[in-house]
Ligand SMILES: Nc1ncnc2c1ncn2[C@@H]1O[C@H](COP(=O)(O)OP(=O)(O)OP(=O)(O)O)[C@@H](O)[C@H]1O
C-alpha cells in the first residue's frame with residue numbers, strides 16, 4: 001500500500017547553514033490491511049518520513065508510492081487520513097466547521113458527511129464541545145479533534161504521527177480501540193509512537209529507525225516470541241538490574257538493543 | 262534563520278525612516294503653532310508631503326487646511342500676524358492646495374487673507390492653481406483677475422484673467438467684462454472688494470474669521486462713505502478738501518466714520534485722495 | 547476541484563470573520579461613521595468634499611487593516627504554525643490551495659468592505675441631506691460606488707501580493723512586511739514619477755535614478771491608478787478610460803501574481 005523507495009531527505013535552510021540529513025535511503029513497504037508501528041528515538045526522522053509521505057516536503061532522492069500513485073500527485077492523498085504531530089488548527093473554527101471542511105475537501109457527500117461527523121464526535125467524546133471554538137481547547141482535546149479530522153472521510157490508509165501524545169489513559173484506550181476497529185475493517189494504519197506497550201498491543205509489524213536509518217523491520221509476533229525465549233535463557237543477573245529488567249517488555253528490549261548497536 | 266530577522270529588520274528600519282520623516286513634518290506644524298517665534302520654513306516640500314500621503318491626499322489636504330485655520334486662530338487678532346507668520350500660513354495653504362488642487366476652502370481662505378497679509382504674488386499663484394484645476398469654476402480666475410487689478414495694479418493680467426473667468430460656464434459674463442473697466446476706477450475697486458467680503462462672510466461658519474472679515478468690511482465701507490463725501494465736496498466747491506474735517510464743516514457728513522483699525526483718514530491735495538487713505542490704513546493693519 | 551476550492555474559501559472566510567480584529571474594524575467603522583457626520587462641519591465650504599474624503603479614506607484604511615492584521619495573521623499561522631497541514635493532507639494541489647485561500651481572503655474583504663461601505667454611505671447620505679448646497683454640483687452616488695469598487699480592486703491586488711510574498715519567504719511576518727512596503731511604494735509611485743518629471747527642468751536628477759524608478763514602475767503595482775477619491779469628492783467626471791485601464795491593469799496584475807505564486811508554491815516545502 002505504501003512504498004518508500006530509497007528515500008533520502010536533507011534539510012537545508014540557508015546557504016551557510018549546515019545540512020541535516022534526516023533520512024537516509026529509507027526503503028520500506030507497508031502492506032494493505034496491516035497496522036504498522038514506526039519507532040525511533042527523538043530526532044530519528046519519523047516525522048520527516050511521514051511528512052514526505054504526505055508531500056509536505058519533497059525527498060532529496062528516491063520516491064514514495066501510495067497504492068501505486070506517486071505521493072506528489074494530489075490524487076494519492078485521496079486515500080490518506082493524517083494526524084499531525086502537534087495538531088494546531090484554525091483558532092476560530094468549531095470542531096464541526098473543521099470536520100465538515102475535511103469531509104467536503106475529500107469529496108464526501110454532504111449527507112454522508114453529516115452522519116460521519118456526528119458519529120466521530122460521539123466516538124471521540126467531543127459532542128459537548130462541538131460548538132466551541134478550537135482556541136479554547138486543551139492539547140488532548142485538540143488531539144481528539146485531529147483524530148476525528150483524519151478519519152472523517154473514512155480513508156483507506158490512516159497515517160498518525162504520535163496519536164497517543166497528550167491523551168489521558170481513557171483517551172489512549174479509545175485510540176487503541178479505534179485502531180483495532182480500523183484494522184478489522186481492513187484499513188491500513190501507519191503510526192509512530194513512543195509508547196511501546198501500545199505498539200506491542202496494536203501492531204502487526206514494526207520498523208525502528210535511528211539517525212535516519214532503518215535499523216529494524218519485522219513482525220511483532222516474532223519479536224515477542226524471540227525475547228520471551230531469551231529471557232528464559234538469561235541466567236539471573238544481580239538484584240538491582242533484575243528488578244529493572246523484569247519490567248522491560250520484549251519491544252523495549254529490542255528497542256534498546258537496536259539503538260545501542 | 263538569522264538572515265530572515267536581518268531582512269525584516271532592514272525593512273522595518275526603512276519604513277520607520279519614512280514614518281519618522283512624516284511625523285517630523287506633522288509635528289513641526291504643531292510646534293510652530295505653539296511657538297510662534299520659531300523659524301519659519303520647516304514644512305517639508307510639497308512633493309514630499311504628496312509622496313508620503315500614500316493615497317490619502319484628500320485627507321492630508323483637509324488636515325493641512327485645518328492646521329492653517331488653527332494657526333490663524335492661535336493669534337488673538339489677524340493683525341497680530343508678522344510677515345514670517347504669514348509666510349508660514351501660506352506655506353500650509355500652499356501644501357493643502359497642492360495635495361488637493363480642487364479644494365475650495367484653502368483657496369477662499371488664501372484669497373480672504375490677501376488683504377491683511379499683503380502676500381499678493383503667493384496668493385495669486387495659489388489661486389491660479391485652483392483656477393487651473395477647477396476648470397468649470399469662474400470664481401477663481403475672477404479672484405486672480407481682481408487681485409491683479411486691485412493689489413498689483415497690473416491691468417493687463419487683470420483683464421486677461423477676468424476674460425478667462427467670463428468665458429466659464431455659469432459666470433455672470435457681462436458683469437465680469439464690464440467689471441474689467443470698472444476695476445480701473447477707484448470706486449469700482451472698493452465696491453467690488455465689499456461684494457467679495459460680503460460673500461466671504463456669508464459662507465464662513467468660523468466665528469473668529471467672520472469677525473475679522475466684518476472688521477475689514479467696515480473699514481472698506483468707511484472708505485466708500487468718505488469717498489462719496491469727497492466727491493460731493495468736489496461738486497459743491499470745485500476742489501478737493503485738504504482735510505477730513507472739512508467734510509464735517511461743510512455738512513456733507515454728519516459724523517466722521519471711525520476706523521476699526523484705529524487709522525486716521527487723510528486726503529492728499531492733488532485729488533488722488535483715495536489711494537493715500539487706503540495706504541495709511543493698510544500700513545496700520 | 548471547484549468543490550475543494552470553495553470549501554477552503556469557506557473555512558478561510560469563517561476563520562477571518564470570527565477573528566477579534568474584525569470586531570475592532572467594525573468598532574472603528576462606527577467611529578468613522580460618526581466622523582463622517584461631524585468632521586466636515588469644521589469646514590466652511592467644501593463640506594461634501596471632506597465628507598466623501600473621510601468616507602472613502604476610512605474604507606481604504608479599514609481594508610488595509612483587514613489585510614495587514616486579519617489576512618496576514620491567518621496566512622502566517624498557515625505557514626508558521628502549520629495549519630496548512632490540514633489543507634494539504636487533503637487532495638489539494640498547491641494551486642488549489644492558493645486559489646482557495648485567495649478567494650477566501652477576497653470574500654472576507656468584499657464582505658467587510660460592503661458592510662463598512664453601507665455604514666459610511668448612510669453617513670454620507672445624512673451629511674448630504676443636511677448640506678446639499680455644500681456638495682459639489684456634479685456629485686453622483688454612482689461614481690462614489692465606482693470609487694469603492696476600485697478600492698476593493700486595489701485591496702484585491704494587495705491580497706494577491708501577500709500570497710505571492712508568502713510563497714517567496716518562509717516566515718509569514720516577512721511576507722506581511724514586504725506587502726506593506728509594496729503598498730507604500732505602489733501608492734506613492736505616481737507622485738514620485740510626477741515630482742521627477744516636473745523637477746527635471748529646474749533640478750537635474752541623476753539619469754540612473756530615473757532609470758531605476760522606471761524599472762520600479764513596472765515591477766510594483768501602481769496603486770494610485772485605483773485612487774479616485776479626489777475626483778469623486780469634487781464631482782469631477784471620472785473618465786471611463788481611466789476606469790477601464792485601472793480595472794484591466796488590476797485584473798492582469800492579480801492573475802499574474804496568482805499564477806506566479808501557484809508556480810512557487812508547487813516547489814515550496816512545509817517542514
Ligand atoms: N524543519 C527542519 N529543519 C531542519 N531540520 C529539521 C527540521 N525538522 C526536523 N529536522 C531534523 O530532522 C531530524 C529528524 O527530525 P524528525 O522531526 O523527523 O524526528 P522525529 O523522529 O519525529 O522525532 P520526535 O520523536 O521528537 O518527534 C532531526 O535531526 C531534526 O533536527
Ligand SMILES: [Mg+2]
Nearest residue numbers: 046047048085
Ligand atoms: Mg516527530
